[in-house]
Amino acid sequence: MIVEQIGGCVxxxxxxxxxxxxxxxxxxxxxxxxxxxxxxxLPTTAMAGFFVGAIxxxxxxxxxxxxxxxxxxxxxxxxxxxxxVGPLLIAFMLSGKVGAFTAxxxxxxxxxxxxxxxxCLGANPFQELILPRFIAIIISSFALLAAGLLMxxxxxxxxxxxxxxxxxxxxxxxxxxxxxxxxxATGLLKCVVFAVVxxxxxxxxxxxxxxxxxxxxxxxxxxxxxTMVSLVAADWATSLxxxxxxxxxxxxxxxxx
Amino acid sequence: MIEFEGLVKKFGDRTVLxxxxxxxxxxxxxxxxxxxxxxxxxxxxxxxxLLRADAGLIRIDGEDVTHLSEEDxxxxxxxxxxxxxxxxxxxSLTVLENVAYGLMKHERLTLEEATQRARECxxxxxxxxxxxxxxxxxxxxxxxxxGMQKRVSLARTIAVGPKVLLFDEPTTGLDPVTTKxxxxxxxxxxxxxxxxxxxxxxxxxxxLEIADRIVVLDQGQIVEQGSVREILDSTxxxxxxxxxxxxxxxxxx
Numbered sequence: 001m002i003v004e005q006i007g008g009c010v011x012x013x014x015x016x017x018x019x020x021x022x023x024x025x026x027x028x029x030x031x032x033x034x035x036x037x038x039x040x041x042l043p044t045t046a047m048a049g050f051f052v053g054a055i056x057x058x059x060x061x062x063x064x065x066x067x068x069x070x071x072x073x074x075x076x077x078x079x080x081x082x083x084x085v086g087p088l089l090i091a092f093m094l095s096g097k098v099g100a101f102t103a104x105x106x107x108x109x110x111x112x113x114x115x116x117x118x119x120c121l122g123a124n125p126f127q128e129l130i131l132p133r134f135i136a137i138i139i140s141s142f143a144l145l146a147a148g149l150l151m152x153x154x155x156x157x158x159x160x161x162x163x164x165x166x167x168x169x170x171x172x173x174x175x176x177x178x179x180x181x182x183x184x185a186t187g188l189l190k191c192v193v194f195a196v197v198x199x200x201x202x203x204x205x206x207x208x209x210x211x212x213x214x215x216x217x218x219x220x221x222x223x224x225x226x227t228m229v230s231l232v233a234a235d236w237a238t239s240l241x242x243x244x245x246x247x248x249x250x251x252x253x254x255x256x257x
Numbered sequence: 258m259i260e261f262e263g264l265v266k267k268f269g270d271r272t273v274l275x276x277x278x279x280x281x282x283x284x285x286x287x288x289x290x291x292x293x294x295x296x297x298x299x300x301x302x303x304x305x306x307l308l309r310a311d312a313g314l315i316r317i318d319g320e321d322v323t324h325l326s327e328e329d330x331x332x333x334x335x336x337x338x339x340x341x342x343x344x345x346x347x348x349s350l351t352v353l354e355n356v357a358y359g360l361m362k363h364e365r366l367t368l369e370e371a372t373q374r375a376r377e378c379x380x381x382x383x384x385x386x387x388x389x390x391x392x393x394x395x396x397x398x399x400x401x402x403x404g405m406q407k408r409v410s411l412a413r414t415i416a417v418g419p420k421v422l423l424f425d426e427p428t429t430g431l432d433p434v435t436t437k438x439x440x441x442x443x444x445x446x447x448x449x450x451x452x453x454x455x456x457x458x459x460x461x462x463x464x465l466e467i468a469d470r471i472v473v474l475d476q477g478q479i480v481e482q483g484s485v486r487e488i489l490d491s492t493x494x495x496x497x498x499x500x501x502x503x504x505x506x507x508x509x510x
Contacts, residue, residue: 022328109347112348113341113342114347114348116341117339117341117345117346117410119305119307120305120307120337120338120414121335121338121362121413121417122331122332122334122335122359122362122363122417123363124327124328124331
């Protein structure tokens with residue numbers, strides 16, 4: 001069953017890619033979708049990002065205080081937020097908002113025969129519906145995740161300054177040494193991967209919905225579940241791959257040096 | 258001309274169409290009658306490639322379209338316009354945008370030309386003429402009645418100039434007055450636009466009123482076909498049942 005679903009989703013994405021290269025996509029429609037997704041989710045993402053940073057600061061405060069290393073709070077909290085927790089939690093939030101909305105929208109179009117109507121008017125639903133949403137969700141989700149991460153850094157710093165007994169300068173002092181370029185690159189890589197995972201699953205589940213209102217509901221639930229499980233798996237895989245690549249690059253650099 | 262030759266369609270273990278062979282001449286209005294679940298809608302959807310046949314052949318104007326790819330089927334579908342059982346209007350577009358949708362996709366028309374053509378089509382299905390509300394064309398599908406949605410759906414289909422019109426249960430869910438209007442609209446449009454029409458229905462009344470030929474399906478097979486006169490004289494039990502049911506509702510047979 002899971003293998004069938006993964007195969008179906010991969011085949012769906014390949015079909016979308018094929019249509020993209022054969023027929024292209026309306027830029028206007030992509031921009032409209034980007035605008036819609038971004039505006040729809042920016043306030044929630046910013047707020048979620050802010051509190052993710054705040055939570056990490058609260059957590060690290062307890063631990064670094066025990067070792068008398070409060071000066072490292074900013075660096076540790078920001079690094080953990082950017083590399084691990086931030087992208088994942090913000091992506092969870094986006095899956096509930098953008099993913100569920102897209103699956104419900106496409107699913108409703110499917111069960112009310114609107115997608116068949118597009119086909120019968122001689123148009124390609126991948127070109128008309130799927131690709132604009134797919135591309136827009138990737139671009140918007142990446143931008144939203146990145147914005148959410150910035151907000152999480154701000155949230156962590158603010159909470160640190162307000163409640164952890166550390167001023168902003170101290171909080172930020174070790175950030176550049178702990179939050180290295182590879183950390184930021186790993187965080188951004190995760191944003192890209194999560195955006196692709198979200199876009200693939202919600203468009204696939206919506207497009208293949210069947211069975212009336214119940215089928216649409218089912219598609220939305222399956223989108224939420226599949227996205228969250230896939231995000232966690234993708235998080236682990238991306239961390240592993242990114243860390244391996246970073247180690248290889250560092251050791252190669254060391255060998256050269 | 259449309260030809261089905263030994264058409265078979267299965268869903269899992271269930272065979273819905275069991276070797277349908279049927280030829281429909283150009284300009285003909287054919288009604289396909291049958292009880293629910295006999296494969297009438299499946300036959301139409303297979304014709305336009307929304308479903309794919311498991312065996313048999315479909316030819317449109319001599320061209321074998323049975324195994325065309327999705328991409329190659331797109332121009333075929335522009336020749337065969339389908340009106341769905343439910344109006345299937347794009348709910349984020351206005352009435353006018355719905356009708357102009359196909360035109361904007363395929364014809365090299367300016368926005369003004371597409372708008373003009375869409376208005377003509379709305380007039381042809383009696384909508385702009387009927388509606389005293391000048392803002393009608395700017396309404397969303399959810400803001401108009403179900404009967405009007407059906408007409409808009411018909412206008413959207415004829416806008417791209419198909420040679421064949423396919424109607425899947427066009428009067429389901431409509432009141433008797435609107436049902437009659439839609440039936441006459443199907444006949445008049447088919448005559449005016451010189452199109453072939455295939456109407457899937459379980460409504461013998463409409464069939465007797467406007468069909469050139471009636472085909473009766475039962476459990477995936479053709480059990481009777483002929484002109485209205487021949488159908489009235491039929492002794493096939495299902496046809497007799499249909500006729501008796503129509504007579505009970507006061508239809509002259």
